[in-house]
Amino acid sequence: MRKLIPRFLYNRRYCPASPGGQDALYHLNDWPSDDCHNKPNVAGFRQGFSPGALPPDENSRFKRSRSEGADYHESVLLDEATHYLAPEPGKLFLDATLGGGGHSEQLLSKGAKVIGLDQDPAALSFARARLSHYDDKFGAIQGNFRDFGEILSTIGISGLDGLLLDLGISSHQVDDADRGFSFNKPGPLDMRMDPDAEVTAAELINNCPEEELARVFYEYGEERASRRIASAIIERRKDKFFECTTDLAGLVESILPRRGKKHPATRVFQALRIAVNNELRVLEEALAEIPQWLRPGGRLVVISFHSLEDRIVKSYLKRCSKSKVDRPEWPEPRSNPDYCFKLVMQKGLIPSKDEVKVNPRARSARLRVAERLPIEVQP
Numbered sequence: 001m002r003k004l005i006p007r008f009l010y011n012r013r014y015c016p017a018s019p020g021g022q023d024a025l026y027h028l029n030d031w032p033s034d035d036c037h038n039k040p041n042v043a044g045f046r047q048g049f050s051p052g053a054l055p056p057d058e059n060s061r062f063k064r065s066r067s068e069g070a071d072y073h074e075s076v077l078l079d080e081a082t083h084y085l086a087p088e089p090g091k092l093f094l095d096a097t098l099g100g101g102g103h104s105e106q107l108l109s110k111g112a113k114v115i116g117l118d119q120d121p122a123a124l125s126f127a128r129a130r131l132s133h134y135d136d137k138f139g140a141i142q143g144n145f146r147d148f149g150e151i152l153s154t155i156g157i158s159g160l161d162g163l164l165l166d167l168g169i170s171s172h173q174v175d176d177a178d179r180g181f182s183f184n185k186p187g188p189l190d191m192r193m194d195p196d197a198e199v200t201a202a203e204l205i206n207n208c209p210e211e212e213l214a215r216v217f218y219e220y221g222e223e224r225a226s227r228r229i230a231s232a233i234i235e236r237r238k239d240k241f242f243e244c245t246t247d248l249a250g251l252v253e254s255i256l257p258r259r260g261k262k263h264p265a266t267r268v269f270q271a272l273r274i275a276v277n278n279e280l281r282v283l284e285e286a287l288a289e290i291p292q293w294l295r296p297g298g299r300l301v302v303i304s305f306h307s308l309e310d311r312i313v314k315s316y317l318k319r320c321s322k323s324k325v326d327r328p329e330w331p332e333p334r335s336n337p338d339y340c341f342k343l344v345m346q347k348g349l350i351p352s353k354d355e356v357k358v359n360p361r362a363r364s365a366r367l368r369v370a371e372r373l374p375i376e377v378q379p
Contacts, residue, residue, distance in 0.1 A: 074171060075102030076362040077351055081164060081301050084344060084369045087112035091161040094152070094293075096145035096286070099170045101127030108134045115157070116140040117148055119194040123170060144194065146282040149289045159295045167283065168305035169193070169273065171361060181273060183249035183265040189242055191269075191276045201272045205248065206241045210234045220280070220308065221271030228255055229268060245269075270306065280308060287316045291340040294372035299344070303367050310348065310366050317341060317370050344369035 081103055085093060089111030095104045098116035100123060107114050108131065116131075116138065118124050124142050131138050143151050145165065152158070173193070174181050180190030180201060189202035208216070210230045217226035232255055233242070242248050249265040256264035274280060290300055304310040320341045324333035348366035356363045 074359045074361070075100070075106075076166070076355070076359065076365045077303055077349065077367045078102055078106060080349055080367055081166075081303065082106040082110070084301050084367075085162040085164065085299050087162070092157070092159075093162040093164065094148060094160050095164050095166075096148050097164070097166045098127050098140060099123050099166060100172065101130045103164055103166060104138065105131060105134075108137055111137075112161075113137045114139075115152075115155075117143055117145055117151065119144045120170075120173070121195065122176075123172070126172075144282060146285045148286065149293060152293065158293075160293050160298055161295055162299045162301070163290060163294060165283075165286070165300075165302045167279075167303060167309050174361075177245075180245050181269070183245055183252075183263055183269050186244050186246045189245055189248060189272075191273045193277050197277070199276055201276050202242060204272060204275060205233060206237060216275045217268055217271045219271075220274040221267035221269075222307070223267040223271065225256055274308070280312060283309060283312055284316075287313070291320070291372065296372055296374040298372045300341070300370045300372070301367065302369075303365055304348075305364050305366075310368075313368055314348070317343060317368060321370065340373055341370035342373055344371055 085107065087093065087107040087110035091112045093104075093107050093112055093114050095101075095107070095114055095116045098104060098118040099120075101116065104114045104116050104127065114134075114137065116124075116127055118127070118140070119142060121142055124140055128140055131140075141151060141155075152160075169181055173179050175185075177185035177187035178190075179192075180187050189200060189205060191201040192199075204216070205213070210233075213230035213233060214226045217223040217229055223229065229252055232251055233248075236242070236251060248268070249263070252265040252268050253263070258264055294300060302313045304313055319336075320338045321343045322336050323339050325336045326333040345368070348368045350367075351359075351362040351365055
């Protein structure tokens, strides 16, 4: 019989300097002890969620909750992510990008326990309310997923059966003009996922030198006209600073006329969002921490939404899934010290045509999966 340990999880903003924090809002009973782990059982999986697996009242509540959650944010590759994480009673998962709680709800409905992490207090508040009927299995903390290791240590967790990273921004964040992520709606040039973060998009646009702006647009947005756009921003700044999203979008559109459905400012806004939130560095740091937290057989599922993210994830998993490494100057291949994962799929999984038709924002998503290897097979 598995030994179970009751723990408290503080539903609060994470602060490493003050781990005690505020009063506990969620009490998670019977957290699994460190000596328990289950290997994912995918043999009996059926594609999609099976409402019949829940009692009638739970089934009705799940359908209602899922519908309400879709109004906030439509989770991408929902059933596929659930399949590869293989939730079951007793397993413990970290949803490191909680958002509207769609993926967490799927895991919880299968009997798993979930710790949700998000730096956006609005998303955290919504997910708490949405998942409140799972309060014995779910807890949420505000924090950046780059700090997930320190957060887990603070609350007394030392191992996970699965970890999910759903990268990018939520539909709610895009649709909320006050957050400044959208070039289609007038709003402040903000773009901070954590509203308490220091640097906004306006501060970058209004203070960075031309060379730095061009670099940001080119490296983070893969924008070929980066130098022309940066030069035009500098000229405009001489008369007036940028404050509104549509001001910047209009300037870019005057340089790059619209062709097709894609707005000319799409890449510029992506680049600014990545720079403001330091997204690529955060992803790299989080990935490096994951192996020490996944139990053998535990799954890592990452959903990315643009080539920069996917390139980092693909490169990391490729490096960590090779038992040997070789170089021309070496007489023979050597053991790979980073070897710790088995690739569950060689190529990333993309959404079905039906999903993209229902949720066009899913079109660029790509899901990758890796499984933590047993300690004894590592070099």
